[in-house]
Amino acid sequence: MTNREHYTRRRVVQLSSAAAAVGLAGCSSGSTGESGSEPTDTSDGENHSDTSGGEDHSDEDDSHDEAGDEQSGDGHDDGGHGDDGHGGVGDMTPTAGVEMVTTDDGGTHFEPHVARVETGGTVTWTLGSGSHNAAAYHPGNDQPRLVPEGTEAWDSGMLSEDGATFEHTFETEGVYHYYCAPHEAGGMIGSVIVGEPDAHEQPALDDPPADKPDAVREKITELNDMCNEALGHGHD
Known part of the structure; x- marks a missing residue:
């Protein structure tokens, strides 16, 4: 085998190894991205709000405030000089x-x-x-x-x-x-x-x-x- 043939074969092996490394890195990166996106999605504000019933709780607070206002109003109307x-x-x-x-x-x-x-x-x-x-x-x-x-x-x-x-x-x-x-x-x-x-x-x-x-x-x-x-x- 001539020096030129040895050099060419060695170069091909190096290039193949580099390509394989890039491929493995790409697969590893893609797998991490998908598995990491699921927790992100489950902690999304809308899903969290649905799970905890945040919107319903807000409505209850509004109703409570309105009831409190009515009671306060009645109390002031029942009191006084009348x-x-x-x-x-x-x-x-x-x-x-x-x-x-x-x-x-x-x-x-x-x-x-x-x-x-x-x-x-x-x-x-x-x-x-x-x-x-x-x-x-x-x-x-x-x-x-x-x-x-x-x-x-x-x-x-x-x-x-x-x-x-x-x-x-x-x-x-x-x-x-x-x-x-x-x-x-x-x-x-x-x-x-x-x-x-x-x-x-x-x-x-x-x-x-x-x-x-x-x-x-x-x-x-x-x-x-x-x-x-x-x-x-x-x-x-």
């Missing part, structure tokens, strides 16, 4: 109910502040909490007259059992202010409007008694404003 009688005077009815209340913070009030019934109508007071009475501002109760002339004094007596009631039927048209004896100084005062009285002829709607404490005078003034408004009587 619940303790500041919301105005209701329509005239044959009967009416008033609750006698002691609040958690120690406040006391009649609810509503002003009840309204037809002439001959009946008002029922119910003890919601605490111990209270309802008594007319009448000389018979050692009080100034803040009820129509010719009417009798009335007093429920002290009620101390939750749910206890007292009722009074109003035969005479007019405006009647009444109070809770142990809590009058704190402003526990209420009113009953009976029928369609002339506001100018009501002792209750005169200036509050001068000998009463400021808190009592202020509460009576507030009630007078509510009653005058309900009767369509503006201030002169």
Whole structure:
């Protein structure tokens, strides 16, 4: 064998070996790429979202937020002055109910502040909490007259059992202010409007008694404003 033939054969073997190495490298690279692409696909954001139910969870959160908003709204609507009688005077009815209340913070009030019934109508007071009475501002109760002339004094007596009631039927048209004896100084005062009285002829709607404490005078003034408004009587 000549040197040239030896060189040529050796060159062919080298080239064949190099080609084989390239082929093996290509196969190895292709196999790694396919096997690595499967975990990548399984961890894809969409597949993960489907598996964990992420979209459904988001919808549940939205529903929860909406429910929370509704509860918050209701809570604010159930609270406020409307619940303790500041919301105005209701329509005239044959009967009416008033609750006698002691609040958690120690406040006391009649609810509503002003009840309204037809002439001959009946008002029922119910003890919601605490111990209270309802008594007319009448000389018979050692009080100034803040009820129509010719009417009798009335007093429920002290009620101390939750749910206890007292009722009074109003035969005479007019405006009647009444109070809770142990809590009058704190402003526990209420009113009953009976029928369609002339506001100018009501002792209750005169200036509050001068000998009463400021808190009592202020509460009576507030009630007078509510009653005058309900009767369509503006201030002169």
